Amino acid sequence: MKLLSLKMWRRAMSLLAFLFGLTVLYLIYLAWSIVPGGTKPQTAGGLVAKDPRSVLAVIALAGELLAGLGLFGTRLAYFAYEKVTGLRHPKPVTKSLVLSFRRCPICNDNVPFGSLGRGFRGHLRSEHPDYWRSSMRWSVAMGAVFVGWLIGFFPLLVLVIVPASRTGEAAIMLYGFVGYFGIGFTVTILGAWSGRARRRRFREEWQEQHPLHERTYGNLKGIPAKLRVRTGVPVDVATLPLRLLHPVLLLLEPIVLLFARFSMRKVTLDKFEEGRLWFYDRFGTFTSFEIKNLLPEQSSAERIVLELKKGSLEIRAENSSDLETVRNVLSTAIIKTPA
Numbered sequence: 001m002k003l004l005s006l007k008m009w010r011r012a013m014s015l016l017a018f019l020f021g022l023t024v025l026y027l028i029y030l031a032w033s034i035v036p037g038g039t040k041p042q043t044a045g046g047l048v049a050k051d052p053r054s055v056l057a058v059i060a061l062a063g064e065l066l067a068g069l070g071l072f073g074t075r076l077a078y079f080a081y082e083k084v085t086g087l088r089h090p091k092p093v094t095k096s097l098v099l100s101f102r103r104c105p106i107c108n109d110n111v112p113f114g115s116l117g118r119g120f121r122g123h124l125r126s127e128h129p130d131y132w133r134s135s136m137r138w139s140v141a142m143g144a145v146f147v148g149w150l151i152g153f154f155p156l157l158v159l160v161i162v163p164a165s166r167t168g169e170a171a172i173m174l175y176g177f178v179g180y181f182g183i184g185f186t187v188t189i190l191g192a193w194s195g196r197a198r199r200r201r202f203r204e205e206w207q208e209q210h211p212l213h214e215r216t217y218g219n220l221k222g223i224p225a226k227l228r229v230r231t232g233v234p235v236d237v238a239t240l241p242l243r244l245l246h247p248v249l250l251l252l253e254p255i256v257l258l259f260a261r262f263s264m265r266k267v268t269l270d271k272f273e274e275g276r277l278w279f280y281d282r283f284g285t286f287t288s289f290e291i292k293n294l295l296p297e298q299s300s301a302e303r304i305v306l307e308l309k310k311g312s313l314e315i316r317a318e319n320s321s322d323l324e325t326v327r328n329v330l331s332t333a334i335i336k337t338p339a
């Protein structure tokens with residue numbers, strides 16, 4: 001069953017996505033190179049359609065989409081199979097060593113995330129059952145829409161793209177493709193927006209039922225700061241082109257990567273306890289770094305540099321008195337408990 005592990009599945013899926021992106025790029029390149037400049041759109045489509053290479057590329061595109069659907073189905077079937085066997089032979093829940101917490105979107109509580117979010121889902125299921133049920137319905141609906149969108153590619157191909165390519169109506173082909181991806185994009189935006197609105201509605205409901213409670217902070221008092229990790233997770237050079245060509249992330253991921261690498265992460269510091277620096281990241285996830293030591297020779301008036309197990313961590317704060325507070329807490333704590 002190792003062949004069906006999530007990792008392998010993800011690899012296969014991103015390979016397919018990469019091939020898909022490559023084929024689309026190849027088609028664009030073909031259209032570019034076959035059609036001489038100044039050709040009428042009607043004849044241009046005919047030229048592309050006549051070229052056996054573009055026919056092959058369209059067949060490959062359809063094949064890749066089918067394979068993607070197949071993979072998706074396999075994963076779904078495997079998940080169902082695991083669910084059934086899991087019910088028959090329940091395994092003891094293994095605790096992950098590094099605890100990561102996530103802020104509950106409804107009650108603001110810190111919830112242990114658990115393996116693959118199990119703890120987090122458990123909290124939602126037991127504490128906010130109405131929200132949980134509505135989330136499940138929403139996810140199923142979004143999944144169905146997504147599968148419908150994928151399947152919709154075939155009628156588009158058969159009814160619009162292929163006839164248009166035979167008669168050489170390049171404009172119709174273009175509108176077909178643009179319309180198809182436009183629908184996908186719109187649905188994604190609408191889905192994200194409706195999910196947000198739903199979450200806000202439940203949160204407001206919960207806040208009405210419960211008196212407002214503020215997040216309480218530890219010895220670092222909720223100081224807003226910026227963190228930068230040096231030589232943290234290296235960029236995986238082997239899979240980078242794969243990931244960059246993923247159709248969904250084609251535009252998004254380079255930007256995300258860029259910001260993650262070259263800008264400092266805004267966080268809210270919570271506490272330093274037992275050698276760990278705890279903070280809330282931008283997404284409200286409560287998480288920590290294991291600190292080995294202070295690096296005073298690299299620190300300055302504007303920043304504190306800490307030694308991690310691998311690499312270092314730089315902390316900056318908006319104002320200098322906040323940074324001094326952090327420096328005091330860290331230096332006393334680290335001197336008290338030498339590693």
Ligand SMILES: [Zn+2]
Nearest residue numbers: 104106107127
């Ligand atoms: Zn909650």
